[in-house]
Amino acid sequence: MRRLFTxxxxxxxxxxxxxxxxAPAQADAGGNLTQTQSRALYEKINALLPADARSEVAALGDxxxxxxxxxxxxxxxxxxxxxxxxxxxxxxxxxxxxxTAGLTQDDLLNLAVILIxxxxxxxxxxxxxxxxSRHFGLDGEYTTRLQRRFxxxxxxxxxxxxxxxxxxxxxSTLLDTTRVARALKAELPTLTDDVAAQxxxxxRQIADQDKFDHGDFPxxxxxxxAFSAKGEPVPGVGTVTDKILVGDGVLxxxxxxxxxxxxxxxxxxxxxxxxxQYQDGLDTATTLTGPEASRRLELMAxxxxxxxxxxxxxxxxxxxxxxxxxxMFYDLGDCQFTNVSHHGTPDQRRKxxxxxxxNALLPATRVLPxxxxxARFEKALPKIVAPDASSMTVADVS
Ligand SMILES: [Zn+2]
Numbered sequence: 001m002r003r004l005f006t007x008x009x010x011x012x013x014x015x016x017x018x019x020x021x022x023a024p025a026q027a028d029a030g031g032n033l034t035q036t037q038s039r040a041l042y043e044k045i046n047a048l049l050p051a052d053a054r055s056e057v058a059a060l061g062d063x064x065x066x067x068x069x070x071x072x073x074x075x076x077x078x079x080x081x082x083x084x085x086x087x088x089x090x091x092x093x094x095x096x097x098x099x100t101a102g103l104t105q106d107d108l109l110n111l112a113v114i115l116i117x118x119x120x121x122x123x124x125x126x127x128x129x130x131x132x133s134r135h136f137g138l139d140g141e142y143t144t145r146l147q148r149r150f151x152x153x154x155x156x157x158x159x160x161x162x163x164x165x166x167x168x169x170x171x172s173t174l175l176d177t178t179r180v181a182r183a184l185k186a187e188l189p190t191l192t193d194d195v196a197a198q199x200x201x202x203x204r205q206i207a208d209q210d211k212f213d214h215g216d217f218p219x220x221x222x223x224x225x226a227f228s229a230k231g232e233p234v235p236g237v238g239t240v241t242d243k244i245l246v247g248d249g250v251l252x253x254x255x256x257x258x259x260x261x262x263x264x265x266x267x268x269x270x271x272x273x274x275x276x277q278y279q280d281g282l283d284t285a286t287t288l289t290g291p292e293a294s295r296r297l298e299l300m301a302x303x304x305x306x307x308x309x310x311x312x313x314x315x316x317x318x319x320x321x322x323x324x325x326x327x328m329f330y331d332l333g334d335c336q337f338t339n340v341s342h343h344g345t346p347d348q349r350r351k352x353x354x355x356x357x358x359n360a361l362l363p364a365t366r367v368l369p370x371x372x373x374x375a376r377f378e379k380a381l382p383k384i385v386a387p388d389a390s391s392m393t394v395a396d397v398s
Pocket of ligand 1: 271
């Protein structure tokens with residue numbers, strides 16, 4: 001599974017390492033827990049979880065090929081310790097800061113627990129709603145648009161895509177203790193039904209506050225994923241279909257940032273690019289390792305997404321929207337060079353997206369085989385990652 005953006009376990013863990021600031025408990029007249037109640041829930045959850053729960057869930061993530069995302073991790077790091085944040089601020093950073101600005105230390109701890117055990121994503125991945133009842137966005141406002149775009153992507157690329165499902169991730173799942181208990185038991189098979197139910201109820205109480213929008217808090221679902229088991233059953237889980245998951249939170253975030261016009265399409269197109277990689281074997285066809293390997297895959301997905309979006313036979317979006325699209329990729333670039341899930345710097349992502357748009361004109365009327373586009377990408381990669389602000393042009397296509 002590759003994530004375009006999510007709140008990584010490491011980020012959540014760094015939230016957990018925050019020293020607790022004690023303050024007098026305050027009653028809240030509205031729909032929020034008191035500080036004492038919040039703290040008690042945090043302690044209850046930790047007491048209920050098995051001692052090795054963190055490592056067990058991390059191991060499951062490894063088995064599923066779930067990689068941490070560093071984009072939102074950067075953002076969260078910036079929230080936690082701005083002095084340590086070396087990469088320039090982006091609108092996405094400011095947006096996340098605005099969401100967390102009013103949260104107490106206890107709230108951040110509880111948020112981190114939800115993100116570490118991540119039952120909403122595991123629920124969507126392992127127990128998706130039937131296709132007919134899926135809706136995208138808090139009010140279903142993206143359903144038609146994303147489903148049409150998904151159908152367009154399936155027809156555009158030369159891979160076997162009929163089995164790939166498009167699945168939404170809703171933070172309101174946290175209010176459904178049956179679903180959350182089921183997801184937690186899938187993640188932690190040693191949990192008893194009773195403990196899973198108690199944990200699910202604690203998660204529900206945390207999410208069901210005004211400050212967390214009663215489950216709709218965007219950071220609960222600030223992510224998009226491409227998942228493929230590559231035809232193999234997932235150990236301990238069974239058959240899991242190939243998927244693209246799209247969280248309500250990332251759609252809300254992009255809307256707030258004024259990128260609503262293009263971002264949902266760009267996110268989906270990028271994630272579909274990861275499925276092209278899986279099926280063409282491009283994810284393993286490299287001698288790169290660590291952050292450079294991850295960066296190559298993310299920048300390639302940016303190029304593939306941009307190629308589809310700008311191509312006459314694909315999204316065929318106009319130049320202004322392409323520029324918005326490039327700006328969006330700039331906003332999401334991360335600067336955590338040592339992280340294994342490094343996505344590329346803003347400049348690198350901008351160049352990767354530009355490179356996709358340039359290729360969409362060469363030729364303009366025919367869609368290239370995905371492997372041909374990859375061959376062009378591999379040759380251009382040194383220039384895309386070069387530490388300068390140059391633009392990608394026709395001369396970079398070979
Ligand atoms: Zn990606």
